[in-house]
Amino acid sequence: xxxxxxxxxxxxxxxxxxxxxxxxxxxxxxxxxxxxxxxxxxxxxxxxxxxxxxxxxxxxxxxxxxxxxxxxxxxxxxxxxxxxxxxxxxxxxxxxxxxxxxxxxxxxxxxxxxxxxxxxxxxxxxxxxxxxxxxxxxxxxxxxxxxxxxxxxxxxxxxxxxxxxxxxxxxxxxxxxxxxxxxxxxxxxxxxxxxxxxxxxxxxxxxxxxxxxxxxxxxxxxxxxxxxxxxxxxxxxxxxxxxxxxxxxxxxxxxxxxxxxxxxxxxxxxxxxxxxxxxxxxxxxxxxxxxxxxxxxxxxxxxxxxxxxxxxxxxxxxx
Amino acid sequence: xxxxxxxxxxxxxxxxxxxxxxxxxxxxxxxxxxxxxxxxxxxxxxxxxxxxxxxxxxxxxxxxxxxxxxxxxxxxxxxxxxxxxxxxxxxxxxxxxxxxxxxxxxxxxxxxxxxxxxxxxxxxxxxxxxxxxxxxxxxxxxxxxxxxxxxxxxxxxxxxxxxxxxxxxxxxxxxxxxxxxxxxxxxxxxxxxxxxxxxxxxxxxxxxxxxxxxxxxxxxxxxxxxxxxxxxxxxxxxxxxxxxxxxxxxxxxxxxxxxxxxxxxxxxxxxxxxxxxxxxxxxxxxxxxxxxxxxxxxxxxxxxxxxxxxxxxxxxxxx
Numbered sequence: 328x329x330x331x332x333x334x335x336x337x338x339x340x341x342x343x344x345x346x347x348x349x350x351x352x353x354x355x356x357x358x359x360x361x362x363x364x365x366x367x368x369x370x371x372x373x374x375x376x377x378x379x380x381x382x383x384x385x386x387x388x389x390x391x392x393x394x395x396x397x398x399x400x401x402x403x404x405x406x407x408x409x410x411x412x413x414x415x416x417x418x419x420x421x422x423x424x425x426x427x428x429x430x431x432x433x434x435x436x437x438x439x440x441x442x443x444x445x446x447x448x449x450x451x452x453x454x455x456x457x458x459x460x461x462x463x464x465x466x467x468x469x470x471x472x473x474x475x476x477x478x479x480x481x482x483x484x485x486x487x488x489x490x491x492x493x494x495x496x497x498x499x500x501x502x503x504x505x506x507x508x509x510x511x512x513x514x515x516x517x518x519x520x521x522x523x524x525x526x527x528x529x530x531x532x533x534x535x536x537x538x539x540x541x542x543x544x545x546x547x548x549x550x551x552x553x554x555x556x557x558x559x560x561x562x563x564x565x566x567x568x569x570x571x572x573x574x575x576x577x578x579x580x581x582x583x584x585x586x587x588x589x590x591x592x593x594x595x596x597x598x599x600x601x602x603x604x605x606x607x608x609x610x611x612x613x614x615x616x617x618x619x620x621x622x623x624x625x626x627x628x629x630x631x632x633x634x635x636x637x638x639x640x641x642x643x644x645x646x
Numbered sequence: 647x648x649x650x651x652x653x654x655x656x657x658x659x660x661x662x663x664x665x666x667x668x669x670x671x672x673x674x675x676x677x678x679x680x681x682x683x684x685x686x687x688x689x690x691x692x693x694x695x696x697x698x699x700x701x702x703x704x705x706x707x708x709x710x711x712x713x714x715x716x717x718x719x720x721x722x723x724x725x726x727x728x729x730x731x732x733x734x735x736x737x738x739x740x741x742x743x744x745x746x747x748x749x750x751x752x753x754x755x756x757x758x759x760x761x762x763x764x765x766x767x768x769x770x771x772x773x774x775x776x777x778x779x780x781x782x783x784x785x786x787x788x789x790x791x792x793x794x795x796x797x798x799x800x801x802x803x804x805x806x807x808x809x810x811x812x813x814x815x816x817x818x819x820x821x822x823x824x825x826x827x828x829x830x831x832x833x834x835x836x837x838x839x840x841x842x843x844x845x846x847x848x849x850x851x852x853x854x855x856x857x858x859x860x861x862x863x864x865x866x867x868x869x870x871x872x873x874x875x876x877x878x879x880x881x882x883x884x885x886x887x888x889x890x891x892x893x894x895x896x897x898x899x900x901x902x903x904x905x906x907x908x909x910x911x912x913x914x915x916x917x918x919x920x921x922x923x924x925x926x927x928x929x930x931x932x933x934x935x936x937x938x939x940x941x942x943x944x945x946x947x948x949x950x951x952x953x954x955x956x957x958x959x960x961x962x963x964x965x
């Protein structure tokens with residue numbers, strides 16, 4: 328029987344970096360990654376799972392470090408031709424990346440659940456970490472905009488990718504919801520792995536739109552609350568800003584200060600320990616005042632070595 | 647108001663060659679092509695319309711004369727990666743060709759009918775001929791095999807592309823049917839153009855699986871029967887064999903001799919004139935005994951000039 332020694336809750340780029348560190352200090356086969364699917368979308372009839380793909384490509388050594396998404400050495404023949412046809416080309420799909428979407432979509436249409444398709448893709452890519460979509464059911468992050476944009480007037484609700492890619496997350500947000508969450512069942516192995524894990528790592532992913540959908544799936548938050556002492560989160564906010572993406576904006580717009588203290592406040596009910604960057608050392612007391620242990624360490628994963636060093640801190644940080 | 651001066655009933659390669667001749671002798675905007683969609687398929691979640699694409703690529707000057715399908719100068723990055731993933735790669739989709747399928751599928755998913763998507767694709771490709779899918783409704787050619795094959799035991803029914811591509815049409819056939827035909831309505835403009843046409847050309851396409859599905863759509867055969875004198879067919883059978891594909895085998899297996907006389911017998915109720923190749927000149931009498939006028943001419947379109955010469959014969963051949 329597989330014992331999930333370490334379970335990581337994952338969004339995209341930040342989680343992929345954290346995992347690339349964790350696999351250097353823990354046997355990859357002992358790691359289970361529970362991955363957000365709220366960013367998933369249908370485009371051109373294809374099912375696209377950006378976070379699953381970012382994690383897979385990174386662990387397979389295929390990732391493009393320049394973009395933070397897609398495949399290294401990618402070509403763009405299909406997209407260029409699609410642009411010529413006047414097709415939707417705002418969401419860039421490289422040729423090799425497209426093969427993943429064709430494969431996934433074909434398998435899903437044949438009746439396979441996303442978890443089984445993901446297992447097959449990671450097996451083919453030689454990824455030893457077990458990747459679990461948090462749910463096989465439809466779960467879609469929807470964003471209500473607070474400002475006028477190319478998508479429409481204020482108050483309009485758009486898909487996550489409309490907000491994130493099409494609008495480049497430059498528009499203020501009024502609300503976020505996770506469509507399908509009330510009926511989304513946890514995927515096979517998700518709750519079991521969280522129940523068994525020696526340590527649960529919350530990767531430095533966006534608390535609102537990456538970790539939020541994972542928590543929204545029935546049972547996940549409850550298990551984490553029950554095992555809170557084993558849960559270690561890495562703050563995605565460093566010195567009051569997100570290293571990448573709109574986590575800081577979203578937190579502020581939705582009423583939480585965009586600091587490590589704000590992260591601590593959001594996570595306190597189900598996280599025992601928060602790892603914050605040295606740049607935020609002076610906030611450690613305020614973090615602990617929220618009821619979490621606070622560990623200060625370098626958290627910016629600018630190289631695989633720094634990611635591995637952070638992984639060692641995270642594994643040793645548990646209460 | 648558009649008057650359809652010339653309407654061509656079309657399958658794939660043979661029809662594309664015929665059209666490439668017709669556009670040299672008739673203003674392309676005066677030509678309407680009514681195209682088979684029985685070969686259409688869903689693969690990897692994408693809607694693929696092989697005959698519409700073959701005709702479009704040929705008229706756009708993008709066709710690959712070596713293969714008879716796909717796009718010239720094609721690359722195969724997506725397919726190679728899909729093979730690495732263990733995906734279904736028996737139906738070869740080139741990178742540029744894939745852009746067409748992504749565009750079509752995206753538009754169909756957004757609620758556009760196939761006819762509107764086809765109009766947009768041909769407009770973008772600079773094709774002046776009006777291409778009409780014979781129907782916007784699902785119509786799928788299904789083939790019952792008479793021999794064991796990689797698809798299963800004798801008696802199994804498979805999709806047209808399973809028969810045509812996967813089994814390379816090397817397996818005997820017991821029956822052909824057009825799934826969806828009873829409820830398939832003619833696409834916008836199909837019956838109107840047939841009713842108005844000065845001449846209807848039946849391209850040298852497979853009578854069973856290319857012209858068959860076109861005839862199976864409600865109203866098409868009735869209009870053609872009523873206007874029989876204006877209908878001119880080019881025999882796809884030359885000297886007892888199909889120039890390309892399984893027309894000869896299929897005709898024989900389904901009980902019609904694979905000769906120009908067999909074609910005449912199949913077409914007699916709704917075709918007034920049959921153009922046969924010089925190689926079949928000695929059968930002209932037998933063709934006329936079936937009740938059609940017979941015109942003998944070189945029908946092998948080995949160059950655009952020969953295709954244009956045949957087009958002149960066809961246009962002049964009407965009863």
